[in-house]
Amino acid sequence: xxxxxxxxxxxxxxxxxxxxxxxxxxxxxxxxxxxxxxxxxxxxxxxxxxxxxxxxxxxxxxxxxxxxxxxxxxxxxxxxxxxxxxxxxxxxxxxxxxxxxxxxxxxxxxxxxxxxxxxxxxxxxxxxxxxxxxxxxxxxxxxxxxxxxxxxxxxxxxxxxxxxxxxxxxxxxxxxxxxxxxxxxxxxxxxxxxxxxxxxxxxxxxxxxxxxxxxxxxxxxxxxxxxxxxxxxxxxxxxxxxxxxxxxxxxxxxxxxxxxxxxxxxxxxxxxxxxxxxxxxxxxxxxx
Numbered sequence: 001x002x003x004x005x006x007x008x009x010x011x012x013x014x015x016x017x018x019x020x021x022x023x024x025x026x027x028x029x030x031x032x033x034x035x036x037x038x039x040x041x042x043x044x045x046x047x048x049x050x051x052x053x054x055x056x057x058x059x060x061x062x063x064x065x066x067x068x069x070x071x072x073x074x075x076x077x078x079x080x081x082x083x084x085x086x087x088x089x090x091x092x093x094x095x096x097x098x099x100x101x102x103x104x105x106x107x108x109x110x111x112x113x114x115x116x117x118x119x120x121x122x123x124x125x126x127x128x129x130x131x132x133x134x135x136x137x138x139x140x141x142x143x144x145x146x147x148x149x150x151x152x153x154x155x156x157x158x159x160x161x162x163x164x165x166x167x168x169x170x171x172x173x174x175x176x177x178x179x180x181x182x183x184x185x186x187x188x189x190x191x192x193x194x195x196x197x198x199x200x201x202x203x204x205x206x207x208x209x210x211x212x213x214x215x216x217x218x219x220x221x222x223x224x225x226x227x228x229x230x231x232x233x234x235x236x237x238x239x240x241x242x243x244x245x246x247x248x249x250x251x252x253x254x255x256x257x258x259x260x261x262x263x264x265x266x267x268x269x270x271x272x273x274x275x276x277x278x279x280x281x282x283x284x285x286x287x288x
Contacts (some may be wrong), residue, residue, distance in 0.1 A: 004080035009050040020147035034151040051092035052118035107149035129193040137167035158220035165213035171207040177259040235287035
């Protein structure tokens, strides 16, 4: 049962909570208290995201049984009783709520909002075409906003705009990848409203939002406030071509059915993507 509980909690998804560190890095507020606050926020988001995954699996059981990979999930396969799963989901929320008590009201509001949106998404919104993509990108944005609230700093509106556009493009790639993995007898993603004929529109949205996000990022880099914040802000521009080539790679992989679901999780396992990330980290470090 322990293995099933770990599996359904999806600890590998916690890597996404590193986004909480974005405000810390962009504001260069490297005090020990700020770092501790961010780590605490990452732990809290890891707990509530795991709780959300359990709830999602509970509502998605019937649809998961129709999926070649998702049918092996603990609840769908019957390896884990759904009542036990729900109990652990509640326990995760209680622990996260307790840890959040020492934070400021803004952070607590973000946590409550994240939990509510996740629940409504699992129940209804994931079945509404394109709305689900917006919700997924907003949940990513919540992590960045939580990082801002945790250390009490304001994140640039341009950085937030870049983030929402970039995450929309990634969410579209995720749906494209899921459509591409459908068998010949399937025309719709189980539990979703997307059909094979939606690929072309998803491609347009993916490209539009990504290239727009790239323009916003360039504007952010050369914004007066950023120029004053970074000692060598011009170096940050090197991130743009890296991001461009990474996007092209991920997009082509999805179109060629070489990604099974989440592009972020694919990137973690992809050596080329890891190299791109490492180079970007070095560029950001030397720009400070």
